[in-house]
Amino acid sequence: MPSVKIPRKSTFVDMTPFVDVAFLILTFFIMATKFKPEEPVEIKTPNSVSTKELPESDAIQVMFDSSGRVFFSVLSENDPKAKYEVIKHINDSRSLGLTEAEMKNFVRTPAVGVPFSGLKQLLAIPQEDQKNFKQPGVPLDTLGGELYYWIRDAVGTFTGKKLQFLIKGDNNAKYPAFKQVLTAFKKNEIFKFQMITMLEDAPAGSELAILRNREKAASK
């Protein structure tokens, strides 16, 4: 009896739909996400129902992590020169003796968290290697500490522009750290802040949810 021949099937699988899916997902990620801003510390911000969007330019951002270390940064996407002016101002007012190259390096540095005495040392390190440098945080006390001077000089540089003040704190940071940051701002006669949070929905049935629904209906 002749044996039944099983036709040999090709093992070649058509990958084309797979490619389609992969690139579709890729497109989604490119469209829906934003690059993470470089930061020297990881900060997990709390949630809030606030919907106001984060400004990217003309803002001063003070961050504090869970151990209370404070970092200072200037956000000036539109005008990189503004950041240079800030460090120049601080260099002059605190006579830090920074070189031109070090001041240029500050412009590339996402945030600084060192006392004035350690600033020269930090800025001598190229920006790419700064993450290996353990930053102790800007010194703070109940009177504002060195953060007061950072804010004062930055505000002085931005005169004539509408400057916003951002505070970004970690979930597990203790209240005194927050309070000291507020003090440093208040000493500069700044009383209006924006705290960076992650959006969450207003709980259903609450007054805010009712108000939001009304606004939504009105805009339609």
Added chain:
Amino acid sequence: MASIDEGGGGGHKKGPGVKKAKKLSTRVDMTPMVDLGFLLITFFIFTTTMSSPTTMQLFMPKDSKDEDQNKAKESGALTIMLGKNNVVYIYRGQLLPDASNLHTTTFKGVRDSILQMKKDVINAHVHDAGCTKIQEEARLGNSKVNPPILPDPNWKNACLDKDLVIVIKPDEEATYKNTIDILDEMAINAIKRYAMVDLFQVEKDLIKKIEVGN
């Protein structure tokens, strides 16, 4: 028909020396392309963030020395103290010397307390001249500010809770998250007047005593 017959030449047979051109497969191996695609996806997942952060507004009062700051009506004051381990202590009006009006709750329970307080304040409301002004503002709304305040259809109720003042007092052991959560609670429950101040020494001692007792 219109199709081109590749068999060619009207049944003409090729000679023995003429080799038939081998038909190459048009199939392309897509596997490396898949690899590349997923590699890029992985890269994007790691370097980007999904949600864009939002900001929450906070207005602090000036630290003024004079004590005639807008005194709150005792009947409408609710003090919320934030302690260690997400515990919330609340009391209405003044803290009694024996602390009998102090209640311990959590962040889940605090909303009910706030809403209950708001209800009680509204029930005890007495109309006065200041009230008419608030009603008028709510009725007209304000389109000049950004975001605009819409005219309130319930403008008659706008001033009912005007005596309600919530005082937030975070302890030294309270976390930043607690502070934001309670400020958020003000937004959720549409509390118009609230303030964030420091604890009195009496309250500090009291919280410490409760925490040690636990």
